[in-house]
Amino acid sequence: RKEVEQDPGPFNVPEGATVAFNCTYSNSASQSFFWYRQDCRKEPKLLMSVYSSGNEDGRFTAQLNRASQYISLLIRDSKLSDSATYLCVVNPLGGATNKLIFGTGTLLAVQP
Amino acid sequence: EPEVTQTPSHQVTQMGQEVILRCVPISNHLYFYWYRQILGQKVEFLVSFYNNEISEKSEIFDDQFSVERPDGSNFTLKIRSTKLEDSAMYFCASSGRLETQYFGPGTRLLVL
Numbered sequence: 001r002k003e004v005e006q007d008p009g010p011f012n013v014p015e016g017a018t019v020a021f022n023c024t025y026s027n028s029a030s031q032s033f034f035w036y037r038q039d040c041r042k043e044p045k046l047l048m049s050v051y052s053s054g055n056e057d058g059r060f061t062a063q064l065n066r067a068s069q070y071i072s073l074l075i076r077d078s079k080l081s082d083s084a085t086y087l088c089v090v091n092p093l094g095g096a097t098n099k100l101i102f103g104t105g106t107l108l109a110v111q112p
Numbered sequence: 113e114p115e116v117t118q119t120p121s122h123q124v125t126q127m128g129q130e131v132i133l134r135c136v137p138i139s140n141h142l143y144f145y146w147y148r149q150i151l152g153q154k155v156e157f158l159v160s161f162y163n164n165e166i167s168e169k170s171e172i173f174d175d176q177f178s179v180e181r182p183d184g185s186n187f188t189l190k191i192r193s194t195k196l197e198d199s200a201m202y203f204c205a206s207s208g209r210l211e212t213q214y215f216g217p218g219t220r221l222l223v224l
Contacts, residue, residue, distance in 0.1 A: 043215040043217050044215050046213075098160070100147075102155040104154045
């Protein structure tokens with residue numbers, strides 16, 4: 001089983017649509033979870049951390065289910081500028097000194 | 113807003129040559145990382161560095177690779193004898209006391 005697994009997409013959605021991405025991770029002891037965004041040939045940029053209670057940042061909502069080892073990201077009212085690859089990222093041990101493990105990413109294309 | 117910078121943005125080298133990739137992390141950060149992304153693949157952890165020593169390294173980070181913080185600002189990745197399969201985008205990242213890692217724009221390395 002892959003350490004972090006995502007549906008690669010692409011997800012083609014019209015502007016204004018709601019879209020959800022899912023991710024599973026294999027290490028049940030993993031401590032910290034993130035969604036990063038990566039534009040084509042650019043660096044990953046932190047979109048949001050994912051907390052056990054779930055968290056929201058504007059149009060973006062992240063959820064974590066530790067029992068199922070499942071992370072989700074919901075984007076409401078999609079904008080053209082949301083088109084990017086969304087990376088599910090896990091820090092297995094937590095803490096600042098530890099490596100991040102990336103999924104392969106889910107490609108989102110928002111159409112006008 | 114402070115950011116991680118990397119030089120050069122692109123590097124082309126011949127197989128067997130040495131390359132040094134340079135990074136300037138965010139100034140008050142204490143933890144430094146190198147990741148790589150082969151074209152079309154996921155971002156992979158190479159090495160983490162804290163308090164002037166390697167804190168963790170991956171299987172990819174073999175004897176051909178080394179890291180150094182030669183002064184108070186730069187963080188370098190050296191590949192001693194490049195191979196074709198070293199062709200990738202190399203990202204430097206840094207983090208402060210909180211674990212959020214911020215990525216630089218990357219160096220695209222092409223080994224011919």
